[in-house]
Amino acid sequence: MNARILVIDDEAPIHRFLKPALAASGYDVLTAENGRQALHLIATAAPDLIVLDLGLPDMDGKDVLAQARQFSQAPVIVLSARDREAEKIAALDLGADDYVEKPFAIGEFMARLRAALRHAARNEKEISHFEVEGLSVDLERRLVNRNGAPIKLTPKEFDLLAILVRHAGKVVTHKQILTQIWGQAHAEDTQYLRVFVGQLRAKIEPSPDSPRLIQTEAGVGYRLCAAE
Missing domain, CATH: 3.40.50.2300 (Response regulator)
Known part of the structure; x- marks a missing residue:
């Protein structure tokens, strides 16, 4: 249909x-x-x-x-x-x-x-496993690897990645991410979020200075690349 x-x-x-x-x-x-x-x-x-x-x-x-x-x-x-x-x-x-x-x-x-x-x-159907461009994320077991090699993330870094995975291909606003991870009191702390995104990119992106997986929507939020 x-x-x-x-x-x-x-x-x-x-x-x-x-x-x-x-x-x-x-x-x-x-x-x-x-x-x-x-x-x-x-x-x-x-x-x-x-x-x-x-x-x-x-x-x-x-x-x-x-x-x-x-x-x-x-x-x-x-x-x-x-x-x-x-x-x-x-x-x-x-x-x-x-x-x-x-x-x-x-x-x-x-x-x-x-x-x-x-x-x-x-x-x-609730997503439990996600793969794109060599990155593999197991949400249930909180495991991440790239090209078969494990990546160690802090709890907050994993929470950030999990939000992006659950909305892969979709723009997630700064406010949506900040309130889900750090609470309503931090809804406007976009610079704080920018630091965490930078840390996450350094660990999962093939070239952190030219990110392909986590895309910035200027002034709005972030989008995780979704596999075709």
Whole structure:
């Protein structure tokens, strides 16, 4: 059965561009032009993934996201011309899985869509083991190795890696990581987090000065590379 994608956008050119591209890749496509119609379709059609514009005519896209998250856990890719970091962070903290700015390249968009669908599929069965580019992580036994060689991590370094593994391919905001590991009192300690990410990269990256596994989303958070 093909994955069902709901595209929520009030711009007709976006629908004319995205609908055939998604259909050509084997997806079933639903469309909505405003927030009220979108929420109805999310509730009744149960899409497998939602593409959401923030600038809708009847309500802010973030309000659509917040309401949808009350009854749907379908991955959401925010697609918007709003490029302020605060908008990205707010949408991700509300439960969006990724954020793509307009104008966008269809190749990158489709890659992020596939990654979001893979992440959702992994979430259906709790992940216990993860592998990508020679890195192996056993979450249950708290073991990490690279190309067969064990890597010793501190408890906090492992907790950080575990969060990224559970959300591989998805942006995880600074606030989400900090509150999960160190608590709400440290939600704004981004410099503290940057130090820990640097320490973790030094241990797991083939070339820590040019990291490939843990990718920085400037001003927003981090994303662990997900295997195809």
